[in-house]
Structure formats: structure tokens, C-alpha cells
Amino acid sequence: MQAPEQVYVLFQGAQSPKPEEVGKALTRMAEGISKAHPALKPMTGHTLTQGNHGWWNTPNVAGQAAGLNYIAALRIQREAEKSLGEIAEVIGELDTVPLDRFAIYRVAARYRMVAAGQPTPLVCAGSTSCAPFIRRAQPNKAVTPCCAAFSSIRDALTRCRTVSVIIHAMEDSMTYGRFALAAGFLSLLMLAPPGVSLAKELKPIIICSADDQSNGAAEVGRLALNGLRLAVDEKNAAGGIAGRKVEIVVYDIKMDFQLAGTAATRCAEDDGAIAITGAHPDTSISMIPVANEYGIPLLLMALATDNLTDNPAGYVFRVGPRNGQDAQAIADMLAAQGFKRVALIGNTLNFGLDGIEASSKALAMHGIEVVQEEAYDINAVDLSPQILSLKAAEPDAVIVYPYSADGARVLRTMHQLDLKVPTVVARSALLKAFRDMAAEASDGILIANTVDMERPDVQDFFARLDAKFGAEHQPTMYPLLGYDTAQIIFAAAADPAVQERLAADDIAGARAAVKNAIEGMSSFYGLQGRKEAHYEFGKEKHHGSPDDNWFTFVEVKDAGATLSTTDLSKFRPGAKN
Structure with missing residues (x-):
């Protein structure tokens, strides 16, 4: 897991304005963190004031830099080389609890202090929108929120270099003492350096590749799989998807219709895959009824028969062009x-x-x-x-x-x-x-x-592909199909609805959410096609390649x-x- 470079933990006591209690909780939290690991050097800063809790109406933007009336800030800097393995069990238990259960109010990625006078892009956790929060906090400043619900702290951290956790002091959910304990452990979780194995590792995201790898269409299957593998390796090197690694399960279906149907069934029943990919032009057809029966997205790459994705297409999508x-x-x-x-x-x-x-x-x-x-x-x-x-x-x-x-x-x-x-x-x-x-x-x-070698990003793709596999790949559509298919699945898997279902270990729900996410990709840019062309999926359009500017x-x-x-x-x- 990639750890952030900085962490801000903020207490908000809006529902019960007791700044002295918030201050004590903050102090206990800092002491607990220091005691748990000497390498962590917490610093505290307070702007706790008396009065009512209508802090968002306060025009004093500069005075809200470290916190907003009842908010206290704690900045913690980490030493990435230090191991936090000895507290992994406690952290792991906390990591399995949804954010709202611990009354975590919001998580803000790349947080910038209001006093800096710059727009504040946020990534939100929980169901409450972050845009009103920031607009009220800095009414005279531009706001550029980027909101996405996270299912866990670890989920948020995989995308953040700087993180803020804002903890809402809800009297009916926990005491301030429990607040301090929870916040301390959350902070330690955030600061876990890369390579530290936490108690409960997130399950990987599984993608199934069912293609001919050894028969008459093996070249198509191998090239598409090379593109898929490059995409997965690059995604995992960048931290995976919301903290989860991506794994590929490969089935060689040769050119056998029965093997193709069996492979798709195993992907759905045994492997826990969120999607299946298939490039073989004919035998992929036998995977279509399996995909619809089990409700697992099937992304066809080289299968060109025109009517395969006509409505109702169910769980079947096509990435490559049709005849x-x-x-x-x-x-x-x-x-x-x-x-x-x-x-x-x-x-x-x-x-x-x-x-x-x-x-x-x-x-x-x-x-x-x-x-x-x-x-x-x-x-x-x-x-x-x-x-x-x-x-x-x-x-x-x-x-x-x-x-x-x-x-x-x-x-x-x-x-x-x-x-x-x-x-x-x-x-x-x-x-x-x-x-x-x-x-x-x-x-x-x-x-x-569908390869435009005048595009610099396409040239760079083939250079990376050649470097990875130690061989020159000619500019054909097949590795691009594998790579673009992977990117479509990655984008769908990062959707908050998919992450919520994965966190609940609901693979059927995750697959349905992946389908919905792909249907929402009305302008997804990949490597196929000419410059500025893009995939166009929709609820009634499961064929993504556009008619114009593609070949x-x-x-x-x-x-x-x-x-x-x-x-x-x-x-x-x-x-x-």
C-alpha cells in the first residue's frame, strides 16, 4: 500500500460544542501515537473557540487555516523506513470497519490549507458531499471538488499523497476517549510504509482471460494477453485499484467451443472474477450465455460478428470493431x-x-x-x-x-x-x-x-510493450485491444459502487456494478483509433468502438x-x- 507523505487528523465538535473535551481527546491521541511508535512525531495546533457551532458562516477565512472553530489539527510526519508491523493486528481490525461506523466525517486528498488562498480539490468519504463543506468554509475562494465515496480508509490512501481525516464528534456514537483511540489507530494505518503487511490484506481484483493460446488463433490470444498483462503490471506498480492488486487468471480455450464455455463458468463460479475478456473471433460466442447467466461482464475484443452486442446485450460488451x-x-x-x-x-x-x-x-x-x-x-x-x-x-x-x-x-x-x-x-x-x-x-x-502510429501515446505503448516482453510488436490492433480492455475494467472497478460491493465481499453485486460503470462510459479515451476518438458505451450501447475517426x-x-x-x-x- 502506498502511504501518504503527510496526514492531517481534524476533530470537529459541531454537534456538541465542548472544545475543552476535543482538546483533551486530541492530546490523548497524540500521546497514544507517540507511545505506540516513537518514530512518529505528532504536532498539534488548535483554533478552538467558544460560542455556537455555526462555524461555516464565519467570514474569517484566514483564521480557519488550522481548523474551523471546533476543529483541531494534528499534523503527523512519518519516516517511511520504520516498520509498523507490531501494531498490525489492531490496525487490521480497524481497517475492516466501514468509515461511517467510526463516525469518520470526510477524507480529503491533497488537502490545501484555506489560508493559502488556492482551490481545494477534495476526495470525500461517506455519503455527505464535500462541495458544500468547502464552499461554506471558504465562501470567497474557488472550489474544485473531486468527490468519490470511499469504502475504507485504506481505499482512500491508495490515491493520496496528503490526507486529511475529519472526525465528527457525534455524542450518540462514541465518547471522546474512543474518538482519540480510533483516530490514533487510523493515523498509524495511514502512515504504514510501503511493504508493511497489515493484518487483513484486501482481496485482489480478478480478471479472467479466456482465449486461444495454443491453436489456430493463438497469435490473437497471445497479443491481446500481452496488452492485458502490461496494463495489469503497470496498475499494480502504481498501487493497484483502491489498495487492491489486480490478478489475471488465464484459460487456454484453444479453438474449442466447449472449452470456452467451461472456462467462462470457472471464471464465474471458482475464480471470483469481476469480468471476463475474450479475443478469439468465434469461440468467444459460447461464453455469452454463461456471462448472462452468472451476471458477469464479458468484454469481447476481436469478435467481429455484427449483431453480437445488439440489444438486449445483457452483460456482454465489445471493445474491438465489428465487421x-x-x-x-x-x-x-x-x-x-x-x-x-x-x-x-x-x-x-x-x-x-x-x-x-x-x-x-x-x-x-x-x-x-x-x-x-x-x-x-x-x-x-x-x-x-x-x-x-x-x-x-x-x-x-x-x-x-x-x-x-x-x-x-x-x-x-x-x-x-x-x-x-x-x-x-x-x-x-x-x-x-x-x-x-x-x-x-x-x-x-x-x-x-485501428492503430494510429502518429499518436505519441501509441508509440510509447509499443515501446513499453516491447521492453516488457523483450520482442518487437508490430503495430496491430490486438495488443491495444487487450490494453484498452484492461483500462476499461480498471476504471469500472474503481467506481465507488464497485468498491462498496467488494468491501462487503459481494462479488455478484460488484459484477453488476462493473456493468453499470461501463455503461456510464460515454466518452472513454483509450489507445485504439485516431487522436481524439473515444469509446462510446451506454445502457443501450454495449459496442464501444465508434463509427468515425477510428480506422x-x-x-x-x-x-x-x-x-x-x-x-x-x-x-x-x-x-x-
Whole structure:
């Protein structure tokens, strides 16, 4: 747990104005802290006044710097190297109690004294809004509150360098003596240096990855998992989510529908995951009914079939683009480049058939004629009949919707039969396995992609990814899909409603809250897409990739070895591929 650099513990006696009792409690608290650990050097400061407790109406802003009428301030500085392990048991017991049970009024992160005359950003604990509190305290100053309910002190501390705990002296909940004891232990908890194991560690947040890691779509699964792992490692290095580490449980579902369904069930029943991720284009489908049955969010990455996230989508979300979006981006580009006659070919799996249908519709919107459509069995060895049929139609461009091995056979056969027209291949050609098998036959093709390598943050991402895994990653969408999916889950898991359910050990409630949090992400910025583009989720919109400003195109060169920026001036009708 990351400890703050400074802690302010403030007593407020607004409900029972007994400043002398507050002062005594403050003194006992300071003495208790010093006795418990000599390394802590508490300092006290008082602005305790007599009179009624309408302190928020006081115009004397400067005089409220150390506290507000009945508030006394205690500043504690810590020595991070000192261990507090000997009091871990007591602290651990306190850490399990919700804030309101100990009458903790608010926790303020990055607290700035009012006398400094600067805006005071706050992070609040409990149900009471912090904005009115600060506005009343400094009516003549700007206020920039940032409020989020915390479920525990530890929750707040994972995000704070400076922390204030304001303890409300509620007569009906505890005595001032118990106030002092509670505040002392809370202060010690705050000051626990990184590496100190407290008595009750927070359970980690579990994310399940169910993907092909060893079969025909393993490259997609491994690249997506690399992006996911990088995100998790970076999040944990930064302190986790509200003090909780993030862990990934990985299932290799190969290309087996039964294995995929079993993996999703284990994620829900055995692993206590808050979400499942899946990148495989087809077998992920068998996880959808499991996700909806158990009420666990399933975030699909590379599954492109158009209608998968149509309403009612239940607990299913899609991060990657759907076939219709690829098809529209390709059609827009072909229309802009002046193409009029296009042939379509794809395999007979969902990806191929759905892609052909989507492209037919998108091309028709631009008045581009589809001169021929062909489909083939993914295991077919001889594709000459289909390619000769395309050639006879005399297209000025060809669009291909394949997987890796069959797609390489399509391109090689086109090359052998001298069908050398401008060719666009769907996202599967981003895979190295595809291009290795196609070799020279893949040179010159264009591929729809969602990676904008002109973005500095995307360049930095690939540099970090290469450094982590000790290998160069080409600029394809798949690791970005894993990374962005993780960031979406992280943001949802940090939602106060999710944290409240996790604190109560209510995993079902936490999953439902994660779903609600994702539905609230109407403008979530990730690494996919062009600059300024963002994901757009909603209650009736579980497909996050937007239609506009999302796609780029890359060109294959060097016998399939290189993905480079496309020079569209050369991609014109009549050009030889």
C-alpha cells in the first residue's frame, strides 16, 4: 500500500460544542501515537473557540487555516523506513470497519490549507458531499471538488499523497476517549510504509482471460494477453485499484467451443472474477450465455460478428470493431480512391460471411458495384475455382475476409492466376502468421487497422510493450485491444459502487456494478483509433468502438515482414498489386 507523505487528523465538535473535551481527546491521541511508535512525531495546533457551532458562516477565512472553530489539527510526519508491523493486528481490525461506523466525517486528498488562498480539490468519504463543506468554509475562494465515496480508509490512501481525516464528534456514537483511540489507530494505518503487511490484506481484483493460446488463433490470444498483462503490471506498480492488486487468471480455450464455455463458468463460479475478456473471433460466442447467466461482464475484443452486442446485450460488451465498421471504413476508402467495381471473397465461417454481407451493404451506399461474391470452406486446399470466378468478373479491387491459413491460400492463388488488382484484406492479415504464409503474395495489400502510429501515446505503448516482453510488436490492433480492455475494467472497478460491493465481499453485486460503470462510459479515451476518438458505451450501447475517426490502413511490404504507412496515391483503379 502506498502511504501518504503527510496526514492531517481534524476533530470537529459541531454537534456538541465542548472544545475543552476535543482538546483533551486530541492530546490523548497524540500521546497514544507517540507511545505506540516513537518514530512518529505528532504536532498539534488548535483554533478552538467558544460560542455556537455555526462555524461555516464565519467570514474569517484566514483564521480557519488550522481548523474551523471546533476543529483541531494534528499534523503527523512519518519516516517511511520504520516498520509498523507490531501494531498490525489492531490496525487490521480497524481497517475492516466501514468509515461511517467510526463516525469518520470526510477524507480529503491533497488537502490545501484555506489560508493559502488556492482551490481545494477534495476526495470525500461517506455519503455527505464535500462541495458544500468547502464552499461554506471558504465562501470567497474557488472550489474544485473531486468527490468519490470511499469504502475504507485504506481505499482512500491508495490515491493520496496528503490526507486529511475529519472526525465528527457525534455524542450518540462514541465518547471522546474512543474518538482519540480510533483516530490514533487510523493515523498509524495511514502512515504504514510501503511493504508493511497489515493484518487483513484486501482481496485482489480478478480478471479472467479466456482465449486461444495454443491453436489456430493463438497469435490473437497471445497479443491481446500481452496488452492485458502490461496494463495489469503497470496498475499494480502504481498501487493497484483502491489498495487492491489486480490478478489475471488465464484459460487456454484453444479453438474449442466447449472449452470456452467451461472456462467462462470457472471464471464465474471458482475464480471470483469481476469480468471476463475474450479475443478469439468465434469461440468467444459460447461464453455469452454463461456471462448472462452468472451476471458477469464479458468484454469481447476481436469478435467481429455484427449483431453480437445488439440489444438486449445483457452483460456482454465489445471493445474491438465489428465487421460492419471494417466494411464501412474499407468502402469509404475505396470510394474516395475512385473504385467502381469490387469483388468479394471470404470463408464460410461467421467472420467471412458476415464480412461479405457487411461489405455489400457498405459498397452499395457509395454506388460501388459488387461484380462477384465467392465463399469457400476454410479447409479447402484448391481455391482456383473461386479465384477464376473473381478474375472473370474483371473487378478493379478485391476485398478478402479470411483467417490466417486460408487467407494466405487466397492471396497465393490470386498471385498464381495473375489476379493482380488492388486488394484489401480484413484485420486477420495483421497477424504475422498470415503474412508469413502468404509471403510475396501479400506485398502491396492494404489492411484495415485501428492503430494510429502518429499518436505519441501509441508509440510509447509499443515501446513499453516491447521492453516488457523483450520482442518487437508490430503495430496491430490486438495488443491495444487487450490494453484498452484492461483500462476499461480498471476504471469500472474503481467506481465507488464497485468498491462498496467488494468491501462487503459481494462479488455478484460488484459484477453488476462493473456493468453499470461501463455503461456510464460515454466518452472513454483509450489507445485504439485516431487522436481524439473515444469509446462510446451506454445502457443501450454495449459496442464501444465508434463509427468515425477510428480506422487507419497499413500496407504490407518485404514479403509480408513489414507493416508500413499506406501511400494511398498509388492505390487506384488499374494499379497492379
